Amino acid sequence: MxxxxxxxxxxxxxxxxxxxxxxxxxxxxxxxxxxxxxxxxxxxxxxxxxxxxxxxxxxxxxxxxxxxxxxxxxxxxxxxxxxxxxxxxxxxxDVLVVTDLTRLEGFLRSSGVDELGLALARDVIRPLLHSLADRDRSRADTVIARWTESEDLLLRRAAQTAAYDS
The missing domain is CATH 1.25.10.90 (Leucine-rich Repeat Variant)
Known part of the structure; x- marks a missing residue:
């Protein structure tokens, strides 16, 4: 609550x-x-x-x-x-952390509108990935790799968009 x-x-x-x-x-x-x-x-x-x-x-x-x-x-x-x-x-x-990817994944899965998923991947997830280093980046890369294998088309698209230029 x-x-x-x-x-x-x-x-x-x-x-x-x-x-x-x-x-x-x-x-x-x-x-x-x-x-x-x-x-x-x-x-x-x-x-x-x-x-x-x-x-x-x-x-x-x-x-x-x-x-x-x-x-x-x-x-x-x-x-x-x-x-x-x-x-x-x-x-x-600046306040987001690697564990926020779980929440963002939920947003992607429920977005309902492709444009929202794209905006989330491009404007939030990609910059978040770029801000991470070392262990956090490795954890994020594991999440993104899982998304690329997902049956959920929005997750696969988000992974591709977020990983662009990573």
Missing amino acids: AAPRIREACDLVDEALQYESSWRRAEEHRAMFGEGTAYYGASVGAIRATLRDTLRRFPDLTHDEITALSSLLWEVDVYERRLAAVILLQSHL
């Missing part, structure tokens, strides 16, 4: 994304990415601004709080919430 302040931060993000929504953009996203996910229709700019504003209200979040907030955002199958989770993690790469 997330701390009350992290739940509050998630609720603020969700409310702002719904406020910034556009049924027209939601329909465009549905046409582009498919039916399996819900769409608010908020722009990427609105998502970034929402996160910036929310993080100003909750400064100095720890690793555990960042990852908990990303999980709360991800747990509801709404494209904009999940993209907010990716952007949140991308903006806090």
Whole structure:
């Protein structure tokens, strides 16, 4: 269970994304990415601004709080919430550690939209791999190697994308 302040931060993000929504953009996203996910229709700019504003209200979040907030955002199958989770993690790469690959794997498996998996692999997992050294890098390479052998197409694609230029 997330701390009350992290739940509050998630609720603020969700409310702002719904406020910034556009049924027209939601329909465009549905046409582009498919039916399996819900769409608010908020722009990427609105998502970034929402996160910036929310993080100003909750400064100095720890690793555990960042990852908990990303999980709360991800747990509801709404494209904009999940993209907010990716952007949140991308903006806090400095706190991520090798063991976060387990959480990221769960995100990949449940992403529902190929674009989210690609963004996660390209903008979070690849830079995380580049930041690791020695034993942590070896552990990460083992995880990525397992993903390349997975029956899950999204995991195989993520492994290929994340390992690019590794």
